[in-house]
Amino acid sequence: MSSQVLSTQETSDESGLPDTAWVRFLRAHAALTRELSSRLEALHELTLSDFDVLVQLYYAEGRRMRRIDLARSVLLTASGITRLLDGLESAGLVGKERCESDARVTYAVLTKAGVKKIEEARDSHLADIEELFGARFSPQEREQLAELLGRLPLAHTSEACST
Amino acid sequence: MSSQVLSTQETSDESGLPDTAWVRFLRAHAALTRELSSRLEALHELTLSDFDVLVQLYYAEGRRMRRIDLARSVLLTASGITRLLDGLESAGLVGKERCESDARVTYAVLTKAGVKKIEEARDSHLADIEELFGARFSPQEREQLAELLGRLPLAHTSEACST
DNA sequence: GAGCTATACTTGAGGTCGCAATCAATATAG
DNA sequence: CTATATTGATTGCGACCTCAAGTATAGCTC
Numbered sequence: 001m002s003s004q005v006l007s008t009q010e011t012s013d014e015s016g017l018p019d020t021a022w023v024r025f026l027r028a029h030a031a032l033t034r035e036l037s038s039r040l041e042a043l044h045e046l047t048l049s050d051f052d053v054l055v056q057l058y059y060a061e062g063r064r065m066r067r068i069d070l071a072r073s074v075l076l077t078a079s080g081i082t083r084l085l086d087g088l089e090s091a092g093l094v095g096k097e098r099c100e101s102d103a104r105v106t107y108a109v110l111t112k113a114g115v116k117k118i119e120e121a122r123d124s125h126l127a128d129i130e131e132l133f134g135a136r137f138s139p140q141e142r143e144q145l146a147e148l149l150g151r152l153p154l155a156h157t158s159e160a161c162s163t
Numbered sequence: 164m165s166s167q168v169l170s171t172q173e174t175s176d177e178s179g180l181p182d183t184a185w186v187r188f189l190r191a192h193a194a195l196t197r198e199l200s201s202r203l204e205a206l207h208e209l210t211l212s213d214f215d216v217l218v219q220l221y222y223a224e225g226r227r228m229r230r231i232d233l234a235r236s237v238l239l240t241a242s243g244i245t246r247l248l249d250g251l252e253s254a255g256l257v258g259k260e261r262c263e264s265d266a267r268v269t270y271a272v273l274t275k276a277g278v279k280k281i282e283e284a285r286d287s288h289l290a291d292i293e294e295l296f297g298a299r300f301s302p303q304e305r306e307q308l309a310e311l312l313g314r315l316p317l318a319h320t321s322e323a324c325s326t
Numbered sequence: 327g328a329g330c331t332a333t334a335c336t337t338g339a340g341g342t343c344g345c346a347a348t349c350a351a352t353a354t355a356g
Numbered sequence: 357c358t359a360t361a362t363t364g365a366t367t368g369c370g371a372c373c374t375c376a377a378g379t380a381t382a383g384c385t386c
Contacts, residue, residue: 017222021309022296026215028315029192030238034374035316047342052189059180068364075193080343082366104351104364133185136314145311146184151299152191153198197344210372231334243373245336267334267381 032132039128044121045091049074049084051125054118057094057110064097064109075154093117195295202291207284208254212237212247214288217273217281220257226273227260233271238317256280 037048046054052074057063065073071081085108088094093114097107110118137145200211209217215237220226228236234244248271251257256277260270273281300308 018218020297021300021305021312022292024309024312024315025192025296026196026211027238027317028312029188031317032315033189034238048189049342055181066364075190075197077344078365079345079367083343102352102364106365129185132316133188134183137184137311141311142184144307146187148300148304148308149184149187149191152187152195153295154190154194201344212372229334240374241335242337242375246373265334265382269335 035132036125036128040121040125043124044117046117046121049076050088051118051121053081053084053088053108054093054110054114054121057108058115058118062109063115064107066099066105067108068105070108088114198295199288199291203284203288206287207280209280209284212239213251214281214284216244216247216251216271217256217277217284220271220273221278221281226278227270229262229268230271231268251277 033048040046040048040051053070056070056073057065067081067085068078070085071078074081076084085094088108089096091113093111095109095111097109099105099107134142196211203209203211203214216233219233219236220228230244230248231241233248234241237244239247248257251271252259256274258272258274260272262268262270297305
């Protein structure tokens with residue numbers, strides 16, 4: 001019983017313990033985010049998510065975005081963004097702006113301090129990413145890795161694609 | 164100034180927004196773990212970490228491990244393991260066992276219910292992983308992905324490798 | 327065996343995040 | 357125009373996890 005789609009090509013050692021691409025993916029994520037986060041926090045008092053959000057804003061038109069779009073682009077929930085921005089606001093890195101055409105939406109805007117912050121943090125953080133992640137691969141491998149990872153689903157798959 | 168090791172080959176679109184392998188890695192992890200976790204929780208009342216730990220025990224000799232080794236193998240901290248096992252213990256899936264030769268260590272042992280639980284959960288979870296992750300790749304690609312991910316560091320790199 | 331260090335584990339406090347519920351404003355229908 | 361559904365945002369609550377500190381045991385050196 002229990003149909004076999006699997007075949008999960010377990011690169012097992014003696015014991016049969018699974019060490020698949022997925023498990024490596026999980027472990028690598030845990031280890032890398034732990035180390036990167038700790039460095040980023042020590043040097044700049046930012047979490048990885050903070051940095052992510054600041055970068056999104058930095059490259060957005062007018063350095064501002066609707067909070068909901070921000071949430072989608074960094075894959076946080078709406079409530080996650082609310083609380084994350086609360087922190088960045090009280091740190092003076094982003095501000096709020098009302099939308100004139102739609103009173104429901106609020107924009108998050110990068111402040112001067114926010115721009116300064118990210119320009120300060122960027123170099124060291126990119127260097128850390130390079131050291132712990134990028135440097136492990138040749139340019140070709142990097143591209144291929146990006147391509148492979150790009151195939152993975154970024155949203156819920158239960159989207160009722162009937163009709 | 165600020166030497167340029169970077170070159171981070173940003174596959175940018177119009178705006179210059181970075182969409183590197185690293186960012187895809189982060190996003191894919193967020194999306195996949197969210198979906199997998201929600202399925203696993205709905206069907207079996209287990210978190211991804213719970214499942215991870217149960218699998219480690221399942222394949223361990225005597226279905227038992229020192230808590231500290233468990234922690235290292237799933238990349239949690241010692242305190243993380245303590246609390247996670249608290250949950251699994253009160254659910255009756257694992258038990259504690261004292262070590263006779265060293266009174267400091269406690270073993271975590273899979274109970275009968277624990278074995279049953281993981282055997283129940285395994286098929287659906289592996290199928291979910293296959294659907295959301297594995298099925299995106301050919302066997303060759305899978306292997307290559309595993310190889311690439313296997314190059315990433317799993318522990319702290321600041322290990323003072325002088326001398 | 328006294329002192330020192332290292333290891334295994336636990337606990338308190340705090341941070342991040344998701345889900346569900348809620349409210350306000352907008353869009354759509356009849 | 358009114359009723360209903362949808363969307364953006366916030367908040368209460370709880371889950372999970374880490375760090376720092378504390379306890380207990382083990383090993384090592386003199």
